Amino acid sequence: MTGAAAVDPPAPRPRRLTVLPLIALIFYDVSGGPFGIEDSVRTGGGALLPILGFIVLPVLWSLPEALVTAELASAFPTNAGYVAWVSAAFGPAVAFLVGFSKWASGTLDNALYPVLFLDYLRSGGGLALPPPARSLAVLALTAALTYLNYRGLHIVGLSALALTAFSLSPFLALTVLAAPKIRPSRWLAIDARAVDLRGYFNSMFWNLNFWDKASTLAGEVEDPRKTFPKAVFGAVGLVVGAYLIPLLAGTGALPSETAAEWTDGFFSEVGQRIGGPWLRVWIQAAAAMSNMGLFEAEMSSDSFQLLGMAEMGMIPAIFARRSKYGTPTFSILCSATGVVILSFMSFQEIIEFLNFLYGLGMLAVFAAFVKLRVKNPDLARPYRVPVGTAGAAAMCAPPAVLIATVMCLASARTVLINAAVVVAGVALYYVVEQAKRRPWAEFLAPVPPADSSHGPATAPDDADAADLEDVRAGLLAGEPADEEGSKVEYSRLEIRA
Numbered sequence: 001m002t003g004a005a006a007v008d009p010p011a012p013r014p015r016r017l018t019v020l021p022l023i024a025l026i027f028y029d030v031s032g033g034p035f036g037i038e039d040s041v042r043t044g045g046g047a048l049l050p051i052l053g054f055i056v057l058p059v060l061w062s063l064p065e066a067l068v069t070a071e072l073a074s075a076f077p078t079n080a081g082y083v084a085w086v087s088a089a090f091g092p093a094v095a096f097l098v099g100f101s102k103w104a105s106g107t108l109d110n111a112l113y114p115v116l117f118l119d120y121l122r123s124g125g126g127l128a129l130p131p132p133a134r135s136l137a138v139l140a141l142t143a144a145l146t147y148l149n150y151r152g153l154h155i156v157g158l159s160a161l162a163l164t165a166f167s168l169s170p171f172l173a174l175t176v177l178a179a180p181k182i183r184p185s186r187w188l189a190i191d192a193r194a195v196d197l198r199g200y201f202n203s204m205f206w207n208l209n210f211w212d213k214a215s216t217l218a219g220e221v222e223d224p225r226k227t228f229p230k231a232v233f234g235a236v237g238l239v240v241g242a243y244l245i246p247l248l249a250g251t252g253a254l255p256s257e258t259a260a261e262w263t264d265g266f267f268s269e270v271g272q273r274i275g276g277p278w279l280r281v282w283i284q285a286a287a288a289m290s291n292m293g294l295f296e297a298e299m300s301s302d303s304f305q306l307l308g309m310a311e312m313g314m315i316p317a318i319f320a321r322r323s324k325y326g327t328p329t330f331s332i333l334c335s336a337t338g339v340v341i342l343s344f345m346s347f348q349e350i351i352e353f354l355n356f357l358y359g360l361g362m363l364a365v366f367a368a369f370v371k372l373r374v375k376n377p378d379l380a381r382p383y384r385v386p387v388g389t390a391g392a393a394a395m396c397a398p399p400a401v402l403i404a405t406v407m408c409l410a411s412a413r414t415v416l417i418n419a420a421v422v423v424a425g426v427a428l429y430y431v432v433e434q435a436k437r438r439p440w441a442e443f444l445a446p447v448p449p450a451d452s453s454h455g456p457a458t459a460p461d462d463a464d465a466a467d468l469e470d471v472r473a474g475l476l477a478g479e480p481a482d483e484e485g486s487k488v489e490y491s492r493l494e495i496r497a
Helices: 019-030 038-043 048-075 082-090 092-110 112-122 131-150 153-181 184-188 197-208 211-220 224-253 256-261 266-274 277-311 329-342 347-375 389-408 412-437 463-475
Strands: 004-007 492-496
Touching: 019 153, 019 211, 019 224, 019 277, 038 048, 038 197, 038 256, 038 266, 048 184, 048 197, 048 211, 048 224, 048 347, 048 389, 082 092, 082 211, 082 277, 082 347, 092 112, 092 277, 092 329, 092 347, 092 412, 112 131, 112 277, 131 153, 131 277, 131 329, 153 224, 153 266, 153 277, 184 224, 197 347, 197 389, 211 224, 211 277, 224 266, 266 277, 277 329, 347 389, 347 412
Parallel strands: none
Antiparallel strands: 004 492
């Protein structure tokens, strides 16, 4: 650390997120509606595989990830989120790499949405821009949405609520109009010759991941130890329903022979065939607005993750600086810059790259969940997944197999690019470590408490418990006493050059 340390009094907090806005943000972190699931019908060779996928995979993949997020976000209600979990389990070096890979995958994901917004406006003979004007439009849209993030997370949460209602509303109409035309036998259609396993698994994985992203907002949530589990489970039901109901309506109402037509954006054509031009336009407008919500939620998660890492002293203190609206100004600008740089990539390239990169980070998160159950079983977990250590390991096995499947199906180019990202992360970690030892940048440092419910933070005979307490106690600023009545004390040190 550089410079002299001085205690910085706690700054007034902006309005915090409650259950409903948090559900909306988690919904947009993961889904945003059925837009983008159309390709699973084409790559699955018909309706059967995607329907089974959206029934089975939420149980094998989404639910375990949501349960892990609910337990660890309630135990570590901090903006560092999964970075804090991995740091407590495996140390700061692994945590830094997970944080870097997760931020990179999130930025890749966010680069999709300004482009998709313009694509939906263009579909069906709508607004088509020449390449130079399109590039300017992407920049302008990214700047406008970034400014909304800058204005405050509470505004983003309320906006996400409104966008959720608007984005899902045309599918209620679609389902009602499709009901008389549905033939259940069409749900069993599959053409084995048309199945593309790589495309199918990448589509399913992308549409059902990022549950842990919202953990980086835990420090901005009202009573996170109660609010977060409620919001996570509410979002699980909303996401599964938002995928499965429109999929059943569309595939059941249209002939099975249309499976090859189900590509990105096809739901607008489904609306045209079932309800007419008015429903097509409504779905296109909802899709465009949904991409705005997806951008906002992802940008919030990515920027607050950087803030949390800065509060842990992993990256320079400038990323922890908040605007007058309580938002991390430099973290938002860093994420927005990454989005602009990556927005030139194609849709399929981005999906495969980010799935592989995200999967690497999730393997570390699942391992941290199991290790913390073994390493510190007495850690206060306001929400605890009702299984033992063996059950926790068994719960994480199916999603780990799914991640391995997606990785094995990846192209050689994807593997090489992700390997380069990991090498870049390792190099960046050592650069940051050098910056801490030299007067290159300012860093923040958490102060371990003198007393805690788990014993002295520096107990020489229990180094693992000390590591865990350093993370928890250093990050949980101003949290209430736990069930035993003990209270974690915290001082944030601002390091001045």
